[in-house]
Amino acid sequence: MKVGLFIPCYINAVYPHIGVACYKLLTSLGIEVDYPLGQTCCGQPMANAGFEKDSLTLAKRFEQLFKDYTYVVGPSASCVAFVKENHPRILSEHGEHVCETSKHIYDITEFLHDVVKPEHFASHFPHKVSLHNSCHGVRELHLSSASELTIPYYNKIRSLLERVSGITVVEPERIDECCGFGGMFAVEEPEVSTCMGHDKVKDHMATGAEYITGADSSCLMHMEGVIERKHLPIRTIHYLEILSAQL
Amino acid sequence: MNSKDFIIHSLRENIKEHFPRPELKISHIVYHDKLKQFIEISAAVGGRAEILGEGETIDNAIRRIFPDASRIACNLPEVTCATYNPDHIETPTELNGTDLVICRGIFGVCENASVYFEQEYLQRSIYFISESLLMLLPKDQLVDTMHDAYQRVPNEHPGEFRGFMSGPSKTADIEQALVMGAHGPRQVTVLLI
Amino acid sequence: MSTTHSKAAKAFLSDKANAKWHDKTLYMVRTKRDRLSHAIPEWEELRNAAQNIKQYSNSHLPELIEEFEKNATANGCYVHYAKDAEEYRTIIERILRDHSVRKLVKSKSMLSEECHLNPYLIEKGYEVIESDLGERILQLLNANPSHIVMPAIHIKREIVGKLFEEKLGSEKGNSDPTYLTHQARKALRQDFLNADAGMTGGNFAVASTGEVIVCTNEGNADMGISCQKLNISAFGIDKIIPDLESLAIFTRLLARSATGQPITTYTSHIGRPRKGGEQHFIIVDNGRSKILGMPQHRKSMNCIRCGACMNTCPVYRRSGGYSYSYFIPGPIGINLGMLHNPQKHSGNVSACSLCLSCSNVCPAMIDLGEQIYVWRQKLDVFGQASSEKKLMSKGLQFLMERPYLFHSALKMAPIINKMPRFLLYNRLNAWGKDRELPQFAKQSFESWWKKNHQSKNN
Numbered sequence: 001m002k003v004g005l006f007i008p009c010y011i012n013a014v015y016p017h018i019g020v021a022c023y024k025l026l027t028s029l030g031i032e033v034d035y036p037l038g039q040t041c042c043g044q045p046m047a048n049a050g051f052e053k054d055s056l057t058l059a060k061r062f063e064q065l066f067k068d069y070t071y072v073v074g075p076s077a078s079c080v081a082f083v084k085e086n087h088p089r090i091l092s093e094h095g096e097h098v099c100e101t102s103k104h105i106y107d108i109t110e111f112l113h114d115v116v117k118p119e120h121f122a123s124h125f126p127h128k129v130s131l132h133n134s135c136h137g138v139r140e141l142h143l144s145s146a147s148e149l150t151i152p153y154y155n156k157i158r159s160l161l162e163r164v165s166g167i168t169v170v171e172p173e174r175i176d177e178c179c180g181f182g183g184m185f186a187v188e189e190p191e192v193s194t195c196m197g198h199d200k201v202k203d204h205m206a207t208g209a210e211y212i213t214g215a216d217s218s219c220l221m222h223m224e225g226v227i228e229r230k231h232l233p234i235r236t237i238h239y240l241e242i243l244s245a246q247l
Numbered sequence: 248m249n250s251k252d253f254i255i256h257s258l259r260e261n262i263k264e265h266f267p268r269p270e271l272k273i274s275h276i277v278y279h280d281k282l283k284q285f286i287e288i289s290a291a292v293g294g295r296a297e298i299l300g301e302g303e304t305i306d307n308a309i310r311r312i313f314p315d316a317s318r319i320a321c322n323l324p325e326v327t328c329a330t331y332n333p334d335h336i337e338t339p340t341e342l343n344g345t346d347l348v349i350c351r352g353i354f355g356v357c358e359n360a361s362v363y364f365e366q367e368y369l370q371r372s373i374y375f376i377s378e379s380l381l382m383l384l385p386k387d388q389l390v391d392t393m394h395d396a397y398q399r400v401p402n403e404h405p406g407e408f409r410g411f412m413s414g415p416s417k418t419a420d421i422e423q424a425l426v427m428g429a430h431g432p433r434q435v436t437v438l439l440i
Numbered sequence: 441m442s443t444t445h446s447k448a449a450k451a452f453l454s455d456k457a458n459a460k461w462h463d464k465t466l467y468m469v470r471t472k473r474d475r476l477s478h479a480i481p482e483w484e485e486l487r488n489a490a491q492n493i494k495q496y497s498n499s500h501l502p503e504l505i506e507e508f509e510k511n512a513t514a515n516g517c518y519v520h521y522a523k524d525a526e527e528y529r530t531i532i533e534r535i536l537r538d539h540s541v542r543k544l545v546k547s548k549s550m551l552s553e554e555c556h557l558n559p560y561l562i563e564k565g566y567e568v569i570e571s572d573l574g575e576r577i578l579q580l581l582n583a584n585p586s587h588i589v590m591p592a593i594h595i596k597r598e599i600v601g602k603l604f605e606e607k608l609g610s611e612k613g614n615s616d617p618t619y620l621t622h623q624a625r626k627a628l629r630q631d632f633l634n635a636d637a638g639m640t641g642g643n644f645a646v647a648s649t650g651e652v653i654v655c656t657n658e659g660n661a662d663m664g665i666s667c668q669k670l671n672i673s674a675f676g677i678d679k680i681i682p683d684l685e686s687l688a689i690f691t692r693l694l695a696r697s698a699t700g701q702p703i704t705t706y707t708s709h710i711g712r713p714r715k716g717g718e719q720h721f722i723i724v725d726n727g728r729s730k731i732l733g734m735p736q737h738r739k740s741m742n743c744i745r746c747g748a749c750m751n752t753c754p755v756y757r758r759s760g761g762y763s764y765s766y767f768i769p770g771p772i773g774i775n776l777g778m779l780h781n782p783q784k785h786s787g788n789v790s791a792c793s794l795c796l797s798c799s800n801v802c803p804a805m806i807d808l809g810e811q812i813y814v815w816r817q818k819l820d821v822f823g824q825a826s827s828e829k830k831l832m833s834k835g836l837q838f839l840m841e842r843p844y845l846f847h848s849a850l851k852m853a854p855i856i857n858k859m860p861r862f863l864l865y866n867r868l869n870a871w872g873k874d875r876e877l878p879q880f881a882k883q884s885f886e887s888w889w890k891k892n893h894q895s896k897n898n
Contacts, residue, residue, distance in 0.1 A: 009840065012885045013850050014878045019885035035889045038843035041836070048794055050816030050825055051833040057841050135795035147474065148752065148800035150483035174467065178754045182793030184829060188441055189790055190870035191450040195758050196793070197875065199463070225875030250521040254677065254725045255502045257523075261733025265499045269492035271685055275482050288702060339667040340633045358480075358692070359702035371666035371714060375659050393703075397688040402649055407715070408666070410708040411691075416659040417705055420574035420590065422597050423465050424617035429573055430625060430632075431659030431706070 004069030132214030444787030472700025511650025549641025586761025638664030642675030669717030
């Protein structure tokens with residue numbers, strides 16, 4: 001089993017330590033990890049803004065880089081969902097045959113929870129964290145039971161976090177309401193987006209948590225922007241940093 | 248081409264894919280204590296449902312539940328406390344000002360406390376114009392859900408009007424504050440007999 | 441880069457207290473919906489069934505329309521057909537004229553809004569009374585609905601109090617909702633009794649019985665159709681469902697999704713005309729048959745107008761119904777507006793963070809969010825794409841298609857962190873107005889990898 005590590009553009013640029021945490025965590029679980037060089041972006045920002053065709057070359061390149069790995073694993077639910085849900089159609093609409101990567105791409109949560117299944121993590125995190133259930137993680141990758149659906153409760157991120165000693169995991173009242181990031185939505189509808197971000201951070205703060213954590217760095221980045229501007233007493237942390245705290 | 252043909256033609260032109268008729272087999276919720284469920288949900292929708300007391304007549308119950316009703320409309324032979332028979336009245340205007348109307352329900356639905364009724368009065372408006380409404384419903388005529396309910400609603404219906412009623416007329420159109428008695432009865436009671 | 445929606449949303453949000461109330465109140469409705477739907481173990485099965493019935497009925501409309509007409513006619517009703525809004529209006533006007541009607545009392549109908557019925561009739565000299573409380577408030581205020589189920593959700597009780605004081609002679613300074621509702625009841629009671637005709641929309645039209653089903657909580661549609669001898673019910677072709685078995689599914693979904701009630705107070709089957717009266721049905725196309733031919737969008741015709749997508753939409757809740765240019769707001773409104781007139785309504789397409797909650801909440805399983813995504817892709821074709829956004833996308837594409845350039849840029853990027861704030865945080869930076877920008881890392885992941893792996897390997 002060889003895992004190709006997919007590091008989305010903004011993690012490469014802004015949150016490389018999350019990529020490092022992902023790498024270390026997988027390696028510590030005895031998994032062979034490779035990072036194909038020259039990765040940039042999956043094309044989601046252009047596509048969500050309405051320029052899906054601008055992401056064709058990127059989708060092709062992604063397929064080239066990753067098609068030979070048993071698993072493609074990335075630490076960003078939204079980007080993984082984009083590859084999984086949209087790359088096959090983007091490629092097929094432009095005469096490209098199969099999209100192999102979409103079949104074996106996993107968000108790190110799915111990969112840990114459903115494939116690797118470690119019983120516990122050698123990590124100690126004696127803090128209260130509020131879980132950010134991100135839209136694409138919930139409604140595209142089904143990492144947790146969406147609040148709108150009448151299905152039994154489950155939450156794969158929570159389940160993984162609870163394998164860390166000392167941690168207290170809580171969830172906000174509006175359990176999976178959007179934080180207002182939405183890619184270019186954040187700059188095209190700045191007032192609504194910011195208002196959503198503020199409301200979301202406050203909802204997390206109301207739990208009494210010290211940290212907001214989740215599987216999507218883009219949401220965390222958005223909330224961090226709000227927190228820092230207002231100097232709010234809560235911090236964001238990618239949940240992989242918690243799982244790998246002792247590595 | 249008349250407009251009907253125009254629409255049908257446009258539909259035939261545009262619809263490229265024909266989806267099959269689904270088989271509707273819903274394994275739905277079943278209430279073991281139907282009476283209890285019906286009474287609870289009746290209260291939840293702002294209405295009331297109660298079982299006719301042992302030895303109590305319908306007239307007694309009406310007087311007990313609606314002590315202040317003075318203008319009472321009914322055409323049912325089992326009700327003798329009515330003050331007039333609305334079938335003898337020509338216009339809705341003359342029905343206006345009725346305190347209470349008593350009518351028959353055919354069956355009740357446990358999931359939502361609605362009662363199926365068919366228009367039995369000459370004036371359709373009597374079901375809506377009165378301040379209060381009492382429905383007489385046989386207590387063994389309760390079904391679980393709307394699936395069972397519509398099994399019992401006949402396709403061929405000789406009457407003018409029919410439907411389901413669940414609790415009193417209500418609205419929340421001002422700031423989502425719930426108010427009973429928007430246009431129809433302010434109070435609806437189902438008397439399970 | 442701002443759109444018609446984002447500008448209007450900014451104005452809506454400037455009244456912070458009101459915006460907060462709007463968000464909270466509608467989220468409460470969503471919560472009620474959750475409580476009711478989660479109590480039905482077979483909920484997801486029902487949604488699936490609703491979707492399948494609609495896909496069946498919408499693809500078999502020629503047959504179902506014939507069946508409806510046959511049964512409705514046998515019941516003694518008149519069936520008319522309107523290919524567009526204009527014909528809908530003229531049919532109604534003709535019926536009213538033929539019966540010397542002067543005053544029409546009507547219940548809430550989104551179709552009548554779509555086809556601009558009221559202004560047309562009023563111009564022709566008819567008195568038109570909206571009888572749904574919310575719609576009546578708006579009519580007296582000369583305003584439009586901002587939600588399809590709770591049309592006056594944006595109006596505060598004090599405004600209603602003042603309005604009723606002036607128009608209905610209610611007590612000065614009394615803005616208690618119960619008091620005001622009962623004032624409206626008293627006034628509208630007279631309108632019901634002295635109007636010459638009643639009109640309703642239709643939630644469902646059942647082909648196998650020829651009945652039109654109207655669902656209300658107030659009983660205003662029922663008062664209308666039972667006080668008048670002449671009644672008109674008009675509905676879009678998409679309201680036709682096969683039979684009562686199908687109706688059972690929709691009656692279970694509609695009110696739970698809309699307001700978190702187990703069913704509406706009244707589920708009325710309009711079957712036959714009143715004794716000595718007339719019942720007219722008008723079946724309206726107005727662009728619907730064409731939409732049924734658009735594979736990516738035809739599911740929008742599954743809509744049962746419950747409004748659940750509005751209540752769950754984080755953008756709708758924080759921008760209000762008036763921020764959308766189409767008369768139906770929220771996720772379904774964005775889609776229907778684009779289907780109606782893409783040139784006119786493309787300014788709404790930005791009102792979506794693609795959170796997809798609407799698609800999950802929809803009782804007829806319309807892929808609302810996914811369809812908005814599709815519309816975004818089409819804006820460029822309509823010449824409606826933002827040129828700034830296009831430039832950003834192109835710029836991003838240029839950079840990302842060149843890994844060498846991207847990674848070289850990342851080496852330089854930390855310089856931005858040190859730039860003076862006025863250069864970064866200014867009018868041109870929509871992100872930075874109320875949010876801090878993320879800081880570029882000193883070393884990108886790729887650089888870290890190279891350092892830690894290639895050196896080892898070499």
